Amino acid sequence: MMTNLFSIFDPSTNLLNISLNWLSTFMGLMFIPYSFWLIPNRHFIIWNFIINKLHFEFKNLLSPNSLNGSTFIFISLFSFVLFNNFLGLFPYIFTSTSHLNISLSITLSLWLSFMFYGWINNSQHMFIHMIPQGTPNILMPFMVIIETISNIIRPGTLAVRLTANMIAGHLLLTLLSNTGINLPNYLIIILILIQILLLTLEMAVAIIQSYVIAILSTLYSNEVN
Template identity: 75%
Template sequence: MMNNLFSIFDPLTNIFNLPINWMSTFIGLFFIPFTFWMIPNRHFILWKFIIMKLHNEFKILLNFKKNKGSTFIFISLFSYILFNNFLGLFPYIFTSTSHLTISLTLSISFWLSFMLFGWINNSKHMFIHMIPQGTPTILMPFMVLIETISNLIRPGTLAIRLTANMIAGHLLLTLLSSSSNMMGTFLLIFLILAQIMLLMLESAVAIIQSYVITILSTLYSSETN
């Protein structure tokens, strides 16, 4: 039971001794036809509308006039996480964003780049950010310690937030589906309805989590400017 329950999160599952689970990260590229980029259609118009909304929101936080093009980094991050979250909802497709290997790699990479950029180019601003305005003198050492710790745990909280939300929904779906063999026809109908509702909820979680991770990364980046 436990082996079957957690087998969906097993990155060591292989075919002919080839660990190809992580290739699911790139499977979606094959689903996008060339006409998507060349001929305007409803999918392209919808995706362009989403990208422009994100661009208009991010450029307010990132001081777009000073750092032109910076919003596309975070739009790409949003697209990547959203794409992998949705792929994990399909049967027999490995969910890479449910593993800290992917989420920690993304969060630490972005966090390190923000810190290096901030301390090299805006070191005075980074020191000022350690002590909130109006802090009493006697509390300044404690505030520096607290701000330093909160800054260091940021990549971990980002990664755990994404991973935990992806794991929770998938585990619940797996638990419900594994109990279907012991149910009668009447209860099975309710189980199917519950599974459909959970899939809709997981679709919303996939969108919300990709947006939350991206907006938090944008806010962390804006603090270094």
């Protein structure tokens, strides 16, 4: 029984007090090996086209000093988030990206790796980045504080953005579906059409949020080089 509206996002399936809902995050691993030995079909060709487009776009965003193959980190991030976002659109499948456990783990690990790499290898560049060019001398201490705070909250803002967008659409779909119990038949048809439009919008949101988190992570990594 649903105790409150947000309880639909709670991991409820468990075995020996181990939550099984999080296993949905690893469902994509079952489909990856097929691309290595099956004859490429339309699905594989389209996905390969998307990956190539993302590769060239991320490559343009990264600095020339970046290591070869750096774009594949962000392509993998895009693919992982996109897959889990789309899983949440199917009934009775747990949406792992609607929880800060997953989204904050991803963004925080990336941000920490960027910070460690930047401060160890390009410490002078990291200090210079704290003070924008042309800042008056009297404002420099305040700009250092502001830039430090804005840098620290980056993983939190990325995680909250992804989680909030995933939760908002699912809550709206749940609210509308709960109202259909007491509606007459002609209004139920209208409600179904609205639900289909919202599902289409949620598909777009799933793609956009995956693209946003990958692009912002790419831009953040470019600042440490």
